[in-house]
Amino acid sequence: MQWINTLVQGILLGGLYALYGTGLSLIFGVMRIVNLAHGDFIMLGAFMSLLVTSMLGLPPLISIAIVVPVMFLLGFLLQRGILNQTIGKGLMPPLVITFGLSIIVQNVLQMGFSADSQGLDAGALETASIPINDQISIGIMPLITFIVAVAVLAGLQLFFNRTKVGQAFRATSDDPETAELMGINSRQIYALAMGISFAIVALAGILLGIRTNFAPTDGPARLIFAFEAVIIGGLGSLWGTLAGGIILGLSQNIGAQINPTWFQLAGHIVTLIVLAVRPTGLFARTRDS
Amino acid sequence: MSFLSVDNINVFYNEFQALFGVSMTVEKGETVAIIGSNGAGKSTLMRTIAGGLIPSQGSIRYDGADTAENSAFEMNRLGVALVPEGRKIFPSLSVEENLKIGGYSNRAGQWTLEKVYELFPILKERRNNGGTDLSGGQQQMVAIGRALMSNPDLILMDEVSLGLAPIIVNEIYTVVRQIAQTGTTVILVEQDVNRGLKEADRFYCLLEGKVSLAGNPADVTQDQISKAYFGL
Numbered sequence: 001m002q003w004i005n006t007l008v009q010g011i012l013l014g015g016l017y018a019l020y021g022t023g024l025s026l027i028f029g030v031m032r033i034v035n036l037a038h039g040d041f042i043m044l045g046a047f048m049s050l051l052v053t054s055m056l057g058l059p060p061l062i063s064i065a066i067v068v069p070v071m072f073l074l075g076f077l078l079q080r081g082i083l084n085q086t087i088g089k090g091l092m093p094p095l096v097i098t099f100g101l102s103i104i105v106q107n108v109l110q111m112g113f114s115a116d117s118q119g120l121d122a123g124a125l126e127t128a129s130i131p132i133n134d135q136i137s138i139g140i141m142p143l144i145t146f147i148v149a150v151a152v153l154a155g156l157q158l159f160f161n162r163t164k165v166g167q168a169f170r171a172t173s174d175d176p177e178t179a180e181l182m183g184i185n186s187r188q189i190y191a192l193a194m195g196i197s198f199a200i201v202a203l204a205g206i207l208l209g210i211r212t213n214f215a216p217t218d219g220p221a222r223l224i225f226a227f228e229a230v231i232i233g234g235l236g237s238l239w240g241t242l243a244g245g246i247i248l249g250l251s252q253n254i255g256a257q258i259n260p261t262w263f264q265l266a267g268h269i270v271t272l273i274v275l276a277v278r279p280t281g282l283f284a285r286t287r288d289s
Numbered sequence: 290m291s292f293l294s295v296d297n298i299n300v301f302y303n304e305f306q307a308l309f310g311v312s313m314t315v316e317k318g319e320t321v322a323i324i325g326s327n328g329a330g331k332s333t334l335m336r337t338i339a340g341g342l343i344p345s346q347g348s349i350r351y352d353g354a355d356t357a358e359n360s361a362f363e364m365n366r367l368g369v370a371l372v373p374e375g376r377k378i379f380p381s382l383s384v385e386e387n388l389k390i391g392g393y394s395n396r397a398g399q400w401t402l403e404k405v406y407e408l409f410p411i412l413k414e415r416r417n418n419g420g421t422d423l424s425g426g427q428q429q430m431v432a433i434g435r436a437l438m439s440n441p442d443l444i445l446m447d448e449v450s451l452g453l454a455p456i457i458v459n460e461i462y463t464v465v466r467q468i469a470q471t472g473t474t475v476i477l478v479e480q481d482v483n484r485g486l487k488e489a490d491r492f493y494c495l496l497e498g499k500v501s502l503a504g505n506p507a508d509v510t511q512d513q514i515s516k517a518y519f520g521l
Contacts, residue, residue, distance in 0.1 A: 164393065170381045171390050178377040181339060183365035183394030183439060 001135045003257070008136060010253035014229075014246030015146030016211075019204035020222060021229030021241040022152060023197035029236045030173045030193040033083065033094040037102040039223030040109075041198060045071055045205025046214050047109055050118055060120040060210050068202045075198025079191040087190070102219065109216035120209035145207045149245070152200055153238045160238075169193065173236075228271040234281025243283060290353065292317040292474060293338065293443060298347030298357070300330075300337050307333040309498045310347070315443075320465075320475040322489035322506075324482050326518060329495040331478040332374050335445045338476070339371035340364035352442070366394045370441035374448045374478070376432040378420040385416040387431050391438030398440025399471065405434040408464060426457035433464065443474045450481060462488060482518065496520045 024038050035041075045067060052063040078101075086093035128140040160166040168189055171179040176186045208214060208222075225248065233244025248267050255266020274281065291314040300308040308330045315321050323331045336342045338349065340361035349357040356364060361371075370391075379387055388405055406413040409430040415423060420431060429449055436444055446465065450458040465488065469475045479485030486492055486506040494502040494517040502509065502517030515521065 164389070167382060167386050167390055168393060170386075171379045174379040174381050175377060177341060177361075178373060178379070179390075180361035181341065181365060181371050181373065181377075182390050182435070183362050184390075185360075185362045 001133075005136045006253045006257045007250065008138060009142065010250035011246050012138070012142035012146045013249030013253065014242070015142070015149035015249075016204065016207060016245070017225050017229040017248050018149040018242040018245030019145070019152065019200060019207070020226035021233065021245055022149075022156070022238070023200040023204075024223075024226045025230045025233075025235055025238075025241050026156070026193055026200075027197050028230075030169055031087070031176075031190050032091075033086075034091075034098070035197070036095060036098040036223065037105060037219070038098075038197075038201065038226055039221065040102045040105040040219030041071070041075075041201045042205040042208065042222045042226075043109060043214060043216060043219045044105055045198075045202035046120065046209035047113055047118070047205075047216070048202070049120055049206045049209055050113070053120060060122050060206055061125075064203065064206055067206060068199045071202035072195040072199040075201075076191045076195035078198075079194035080187070083194065084187045084190060087187070106216050106219060113216060115216060117213040117215045118209075119213045120206065122210045126210060141207070141211050145211070148203060148207065149242060152203065153242055156196075157238055165189075165192070225267070228267055231271055231281055232274045234278075234284030237281075237283040240281060240283025244281065247282075290350070291315060292319075292352060294348075294350045295334075295338065296348045296350075298337065298344035298349065300333055300342055300344050302333075302342075307498055308337070308344070311495070311498070311500055312347075313493050313500065313503070315474060315476060317442075317474055318469075318472055319490045320469045320477065320488060322477045322479055322485035322492040323495060324479055324485045324492055324514075324518065325495035325501075327480070328497075330498040331495055332447055333498075334495065335371060335374075335447050335476065335478055338364075339369055339445055341371070362394075365439055366396070368396060368440070368442035369445065370436035370439045370443070371445040372432045372436045372447060372449060374451070376425075376428045378423075378428050378431055378435075380419065380421045382420050383416065384412055384418050384420055384423065384431055387420040388412070388416075388434050388438055391435030392440075394439050396440040400437045400440050402438070405437055408437075408467070409434055426453050426461070429453060429457075429461060430464075433461070433468075437468065441473060443476070444468065445476045445478075447478045448480060449477070450479065450484065458484070482514065486514075494518055 027033055027035050048067045049060055049063040052058060052066050053060050083094055125140060129137040131137040160170055168184045172184060172186050172189045180186055228248050229241055229245040232247050233240035251270040252263045252267040255262035293315040295311060295313045297310045297312050298308055311334060325331050337344055340359045340363060344357055348355060388402060411427060412430055412434060449461055477485060477488060491505055493500055496517060502513060
């Protein structure tokens with residue numbers, strides 16, 4: 001029974017990792033950029049929510065209505081203003097810029113909020129749970145996180161398949177030069193993609209902040225989990241990222257069940273096994289030329 | 290003032306110069322062929338007119354505006370569509386999505402999805418197939434249909450017959466003539482010199498990045514063309 005509980009918690013944790021990974025995978029899929037500051041933007045989302053909740057006295061879940069649009073705009077402007085300048089100049093410039101942004105974000109957050117751990121106060125919601133029987137209970141927050149992850153992925157899938165702009169995303173991902181011949185402004189698409197990635201990251205940061213304490217320097221550790229979810233699931237596959245997140249969450253929880261210090265280690269080992277056996281991930285779809 | 294006038298342009302790929310002082314003019318409603326051997330700069334000229342490459346020197350005027358610095362998506366919005374060499378069908382998109390994305394600029398005109406399906410009935414049957422799951426000829430039809438979906442005033446066709454069976458080439462050129470008859474200005478790149486001269490009102494021959502001969506197909510001899518083509 002203890003094991004069933006471990007599995008359920010692991011699956012639900014996978015929802016959070018899927019949210020981490022989706023934004024990273026989207027950015028790589030559309031413009032082949034690896035965003036090394038991705039984890040720090042998750043923390044930025046959490047701290048922005050902290051600021052909004054403490055200034056306006058709103059509950060953290062309501063702060064989503066403010067933080068997500070602001071983060072979307074921030075991502076859009078970052079791409080338009082800075083990262084678009086690096087398009088077509090190889091892999092290195094965006095890596096260096098996002099590496100620098102990672103350091104900047106961490107230091108700005110430390111200046112503004114100190115290095116202490118903080119938490120978002122969602123009241124009783126934080127610890128509320130649905131008891132299944134006397135040994136298994138499902139936490140409300142993990143459940144909400146999982147549902148949000150599924151909803152985000154379903155929304156993205158609808159967007160890519162059913163909307164004109166979504167089809168332009170796929171065309172640009174396939175072949176940006178030919179997409180431009182169709183009247184698609186690829187730089188505009190890239191800016192939108194970064195905006196969407198930031199919006200998802202903001203959601204992840206707020207949900208993370210309600211579940212657990214966070215500090216300005218937690219970003220890189222979150223980035224690793226995002227990478228692992230994407231590596232296991234395979235680039236370019238939306239539902240693969242969810243599967244990757246779930247496999248990562250399960251591995252960590254099973255590892256911790258065997259020995260409490262093996263939580264992270266188990267996740268890393270499973271990622272390395274997937275890399276060794278199937279380097280493209282379990283559900284890869286992105287084509288690379 | 291010509292509909293399209295390219296004046297003395299130089300075009301580089303990084304350090305490599307592909308076009309040297311090329312000039313050409315195209316009038317509204319004309320079909321113009323660009324012929325020349327491999328590496329003569331035909332595709333470069335097409336891509337430059339379509340906005341995919343920016344000339345380092347010289348000017349391009351299209352429909353009364355200076356467009357040398359325009360990017361490809363801006364040219365598409367102004368009514369220039371390129372059927373690229375190698376077709377460049379989007380592999381992640383279905384046949385129908387490939388056609389629809391061609392209409393991304395929302396330009397008004399005679400061409401709609403239904404009209405393109407009337408032109409190429411086979412594509413309607415295959416509309417839910419992946420864009421690259423088709424035969425070469427059908428992919429070429431997708432590429433032409435996709436360009437038409439933007440309702441272009443000027444359509445650039447780069448090697449539309451390359452690698453296709455003769456019977457399919459005839460079919461494709463029947464359609465090209467139909468497109469020209471609707472008043473659309475056409476520029477063709479052809480490696481098959483006879484085909485290019487047969488289909489066009491006028492032609493330009495490129496040799497090593499320069500115009501080596503230009504004129505009306507009826508006014509030139511086979512010998513002049515051979516000289517211009519091979520540089521003998």
